[in-house]
Amino acid sequence: MNRSNASSVSHAFLATALLASVIFTAAVASGQGAGGDLQAKIAALKQSVAANQQKLHQYRWLETTQLTLNGNAKPATESMCQYGPDGKVQKSPMSPPQAQQAPSGGRFKQRIVAKKKEEMKDYMGQVKTLLAMYVPPDPQRMQQAFQQQKVSLVPGGGSGVAQIVFKDYAQPGDQMTISFNTADKKISALNVNTYMDNPQDVVTLAVHFASLPDSTNYVQESVLNATAKKLVVTTTNSGYQPI
Template sequence: MKKMYLFLVLALLIGTTKVSAQTEDTKKNIEIIKKNLTDSKAAMKKYEWIETTTTFLNGEQKGVTQKQCYYAVDGKLTKVETGGSTEAKKPGGLRGKIVENKKAEMSDYVKKAIAKIHTYLPPNSQKIQKIYADGKVAIQVLEPNKKFKLSFPDYNETGDLLSISLDMSTQKIMTVNVSTSVDDPKEKVVFNITYSNLPDGTQYPGTTTLDAPAKNLKIEILNSGFKNAGVK
């Protein structure tokens, strides 16, 4: 009986240690994420770059849009379309009109989808802190003592989920994943962001891929060609 009691106490202590360790890991990860986002957001203001957005419908490329991005003197992110944009050829006749109507409808959805993506990028450190303070953050160990994935439910709206994967050894964000919707809450869209690093350590969303299965739509956004905004 005494052995059984000792076994239960030991099991309880082990369980408590695991919970405490997970809580401590969560706290450390949150602090690293917030610092990374704050530092990178400030550092990005000295750069300009090219944002290339490619749209696929039913697996077929439908268009490419390129924009030059930079922060204006008022601190606002500015995007100016360049001459690198293309569109798929339009068929003629009645079929062309039908295609044009569908294209207008899809174009509206694409604009909404892209706008939705940018409401999550970069993640807002204050929202992250609020969800953490409310005790809603879930943590998953990807690699013990090194890589973790933190999930933030209801980040922007009820039912959505934002997850951030972090490498604590480098204190860098690896990926951001989001599950949300655009028009219909029943039609989930998922976008996955792979973070990249500039030579000075500044992090930015290098590649973003959005999948909207209900629309057979895929959107890819690539940020590249970074240079100091003061160098022409």
């Protein structure tokens, strides 16, 4: 190979190497920018949740729960709610207790009916405990998911709305998607796909938020669907009043 050809090969190699370096640097910068943007949104989301919870502690409200089992709607129940000193929601039933109709049949059938009611009561308690891990979102769990790189941004959330997806948030295989208004710093919707002890016992939750006149964000409606139990629980919150 003569000097001219060797020089051409050398220049071509250097140009290729330089181009690869530029592409790699741009890719790294883009990745860092996306990560920084996600980190900023997570930080804003955590701050918003913490500040909003403090505001909600200053209110009482009416909770209406409608349970549908096997396609049959049960009588709705109402409770007056507010946060207690321990930070948990305290509920005072507003609806008069429903008259319990004695099941027809012999004692054996009555025991079966009573057992099913007790099982459903226990199941609802377990569901309540499970969903408390998602609503309201826990800042520590969100930060942990971010550090484990199990958080992503999904495009298409609309103008000013970020769709933030958390995987393995509370237990392996679950997913929580939060629609976060980055301008108002408020959650507009939250969707959860999770399960009870058995992954086949799927539980989904769709939550819609609204705002009070002082900008406090609250759960306006939530719809829980426990497919395995053919159970749908719709909860609406209204009548917010300062304590």
